[in-house]
Amino acid sequence: MTAKLSDAEIETALAGVPGWTRNGDGIDRQYKFGDFTHAFAFMTRVALLAEKADHHPEWSNVWNKVDVRLTTHDAGGLSKKDFSLARAIDADE
Numbered sequence: 019m020t021a022k023l024s025d026a027e028i029e030t031a032l033a034g035v036p037g038w039t040r041n042g043d044g045i046d047r048q049y050k051f052g053d054f055t056h057a058f059a060f061m062t063r064v065a066l067l068a069e070k071a072d073h074h075p076e077w078s079n080v081w082n083k084v085d086v087r088l089t090t091h092d093a094g095g096l097s098k099k100d101f102s103l104a105r106a107i108d109a110d111e
């Protein structure tokens with residue numbers, strides 16, 4: 019079982035993922051690209067990172083924008099896995 023982080027732990031972890039915003043039990047970030055194909059290529063890369071981590075985003079895509087939300091369903095809130103995947107996504111940009 020993945021441990022749910024406390025508010026204090028979340029605040030500390032947020033410092034390591036600039037650009038992400040906490041909203042309730044998740045963290046959110048919007049990515050904008052030059053066009054749809056670049057947005058979709060990003061989604062493909064993230065899909066591979068998610069599979070490798072066995073931790074998957076809640077996300078939507080409209081043309082050149084991708085809205086990503088990370089939360090841990092098994093924990094019912096934010097866990098270390100969310101911040102780890104956020105860092106992996108941003109390291110891959």
Ligand SMILES: C[C@H](O)[C@H](O)[C@H]1CNC2=NC(N)=NC(=O)C2=N1
Binds near residue numbers: 088
């Ligand atoms: C069985 C599988 O390992 C689990 O369902 C994984 C898959 N990906 C997941 N992704 C996210 N965001 N939260 C989870 O709790 C989760 N659990």
